[in-house]
Amino acid sequence: xxxFILNLPLKNDWFTYRHAPIRFNRxxxxxxxxxxxxxxGPRSYDWDALTAxxxxxxxxxxxxxxxxMTAADPSGRYYYDRFEVGNQLLHREEGIRWWEYIRRxxxxxxxxxxxxxxxxxxxxxxxxxxxxxxALHELRRERALGLNVRPAIARIILISPFLALFSIGHFxxxxxxxxxxWPQEIRQACGEx
Numbered sequence: 162x163x164x165f166i167l168n169l170p171l172k173n174d175w176f177t178y179r180h181a182p183i184r185f186n187r188x189x190x191x192x193x194x195x196x197x198x199x200x201x202g203p204r205s206y207d208w209d210a211l212t213a214x215x216x217x218x219x220x221x222x223x224x225x226x227x228x229x230m231t232a233a234d235p236s237g238r239y240y241y242d243r244f245e246v247g248n249q250l251l252h253r254e255e256g257i258r259w260w261e262y263i264r265r266x267x268x269x270x271x272x273x274x275x276x277x278x279x280x281x282x283x284x285x286x287x288x289x290x291x292x293x294x295x296a297l298h299e300l301r302r303e304r305a306l307g308l309n310v311r312p313a314i315a316r317i318i319l320i321s322p323f324l325a326l327f328s329i330g331h332f333x334x335x336x337x338x339x340x341x342x343w344p345q346e347i348r349q350a351c352g353e354x
Contacts, residue, residue, distance in 0.1 A: 178341050183246060186351050187267050193347050194244050203344060206232045208267055215256035225249035228256045290332040294324045
């Protein structure tokens with residue numbers, strides 16, 4: 162009985178849903194954000210009611226940046242919701258580039274932005290979990306920008322046993338998590354049905 166009571170909170174917070182919680186629909190100029198039924202279910206926002214910010218967060222000596230979007234009422238005077246877009250970033254410029262990519266997609270169309278060099282797929286793959294934790298795509302991107310990636314490679318090699326463990330844990334969490342199920346009206350608005 163004690164084990165059941167101790168593990169009860171885990172069913173709500175861990176291993177619940179996989180990735181893909183945000184949809185940008187440029188045809189309807191809406192952004193759909195997935196929330197679990199516990200938090201009221203998916204929410205939809207008008208693109209014109211959203212503003213973007215890059216927030217700085219710190220953990221010890223390391224500073225991270227997070228792209229967030231804030232929803233306001235039609236007058237723009239009252240803000241009522243905020244959500245994060247993507248993961249924590251090491252450089253503020255990455256957040257600016259990420260925001261510009263989204264803005265151009267929504268306002269100018271998909272032909273105005275290049276295809277992403279890497280995306281999360283819907284299929285479960287141990288390889289994808291390793292790519293996510295070893296961050297090799299970020300290293301390639303930073304090398305292409307002319308940045309020195311040797312210190313990062315040295316750190317990856319040093320902590321590779323831990324990264325391998327995190328990668329396996331990530332894969333297990335994906336196996337035990339549910340796929341996000343969007344409501345039919347959002348799927349129809351996004352042209353799926």
